[in-house]
Amino acid sequence: MARPPGDGEGGRGGAGEAGRGSRAPPTTVVTMDRPPPRPRTTRGISLGRVLGARIVLTPSTLVMALILAAIYGMGDDGFTRQGFALGLSVAILLFASVFLHELAHTAVARAFGRTVDEIVLTFFGGHTQFRAEDPKPVETGAIAAAGPLANAVVGGIAITVAGAVDGTVGEVLWYAGLLNFILAAFNALPGSPLDGGRVVNAVVWGISGDRWKGHRWAAQGGRIVAVAVIVVAVGWPLLQGRGIDLIAAIWAMFLFSVIWPASTAELRAATVLARRDQLSAHGLAVPAVGIPYDATVAQARVVAASAHAREVVVLAADGKPAGHFPVSLTDAVPEEARDATTLMSVTMPVVRGAVIPASATGDGLVSAVVPWLGRTDVLVVTDDDGQPVGIARLDDIREALG
Structure with missing residues (x-):
């Protein structure tokens, strides 16, 4: 092998x-x-x-x-x-x-x-x-x-x-x-x-051109072979009215016990991995837009609306993500107070460096996510220029990756 x-x-x-x-x-x-x-x-x-x-x-x-x-x-x-x-x-x-x-x-x-x-x-x-x-x-x-x-x-x-x-x-x-x-x-x-x-x-x-389709076909073939081994060693002699050869039956059961689990595991893995290849960090993220930390709630709402964003990523003085909040959370701020209210009142912190590229897919997505498991609940998704374009929740990514 x-x-x-x-x-x-x-x-x-x-x-x-x-x-x-x-x-x-x-x-x-x-x-x-x-x-x-x-x-x-x-x-x-x-x-x-x-x-x-x-x-x-x-x-x-x-x-x-x-x-x-x-x-x-x-x-x-x-x-x-x-x-x-x-x-x-x-x-x-x-x-x-x-x-x-x-x-x-x-x-x-x-x-x-x-x-x-x-x-x-x-x-x-x-x-x-x-x-x-x-x-x-x-x-x-x-x-x-x-x-x-x-x-x-x-x-x-x-x-x-x-x-x-x-x-x-x-x-x-x-x-x-x-x-x-x-x-x-x-x-x-x-x-x-x-x-x-x-x-x-x-x-x-x-x-x-589909790597995982090849695995699925091979795995299904393996399950057919596993069943065929039992049919030939046990079923066929019975249909002919003959006795079952004990040694042949034992070997058939052994081969079935090896081939069926292996092919079933490959089928399951190919299905999961094919789904992973179709996923991307951008597709799993909630649309977001980056706004400087010194902006007001009113300014954040205007920018988010024009960008069709559901989340706001608060940028620190160095331009790196420092926090985030859902745009809907600002509805709780009275309208007359929004021009004077800073983002600090609605911002939830983001772990420094918890960023993944929007283009990450498949194994690349897994590699980008694994280091942050247990360290944060959300990741900031950025475009090729490093600008925030989304907020991805770790629970959503884990569920999607299977």
């Missing part, structure tokens, strides 16, 4: 896994003197590096290898060493196939100039983690497709060679080819979090 932090991933060399891109990623603020933080490293047995990526083998992988070996070792005549050796060989070939799958993701990601951090082999497969700032549809699809394609090629070679080799070696090669074809076919299924789902995402994204 190709795992770029901050966006969708490729598929998985194995059962599939909920990606980190299934929900909104944390926003990284990059400054000139502070590099962005590196992703956390996965705990496990380090096997060195390839193409700049750290190879990690989780301890559970060894457990899986022994379980597979034991299953093959149990024959009609009980446990046999030959069966165990064959099973162990198949397990090793399986994880070698998964590694080749992830290596293909890594190679293509590097070809697109991406930094690959890790290749992780896990209990039920693996994933490749790489950095994918500003992803593009073409590279997303190409990186995802590389894994199943590599397995299909390896499977074809192994089956071909197996036909020319006799004995145990030929049998092991035949199993290796079969496992690679299974990995290729399963990961090519058109639903997240599998590779095929990432390809669907890339195609829909490329055609529509």
